[in-house]
Each structure stands twice: as structure tokens, then as C-alpha cells.
Amino acid sequence: MNTFNPWPVFFRREWSRSWPFLTGLAITGYLIAKxxxxxxxxDLNQ
Incomplete structure (x- = not known):
């Protein structure tokens, strides 16, 4: 019995709204880690 999986539908719908936030978060995290x-x-003791 196949049950409906809502996650692909949710991610497809929300990606258009949330991609700027996720991209900015990824770039900020990368720069902080770098x-x-x-x-x-x-350097930390100065």
C-alpha cells in the first residue's frame, strides 16, 4: 500500500520562497568557517 508522501510537494512549493534565505545562510556559514x-x-590570545 502506497501512502501519500507530502515532503516532495512541500519542498517544491516552498523552494521558490526560501531559496534566498538558504543561499544566504550557506554563504554566511561558509565565510564564517573560512x-x-x-x-x-x-591570534586568539591577542
Whole structure:
């Protein structure tokens, strides 16, 4: 028995509204991770 799976319909409908938020969140997270990965112990103690 196949039951209706609403998730693909939900994601398809909501993607057009939420893609700017998700893209901005991904870029911001990438930049924060990139900047903090360059810190050393000496940089943090200054």
C-alpha cells in the first residue's frame, strides 16, 4: 500500500520562497568557517 508522501510537494512549493534565505545562510556559514579556520592559538590570545 502506497501512502501519500507530502515532503516532495512541500519542498517544491516552498523552494521558490526560501531559496534566498538558504543561499544566504550557506554563504554566511561558509565565510564564517573560512575566517575562523585561519585563527591560531596566538591570534586568539591577542
Amino acid at each position: 575566517m575562523t579556520a585561519n585563527f591560531t592559538e596566538e
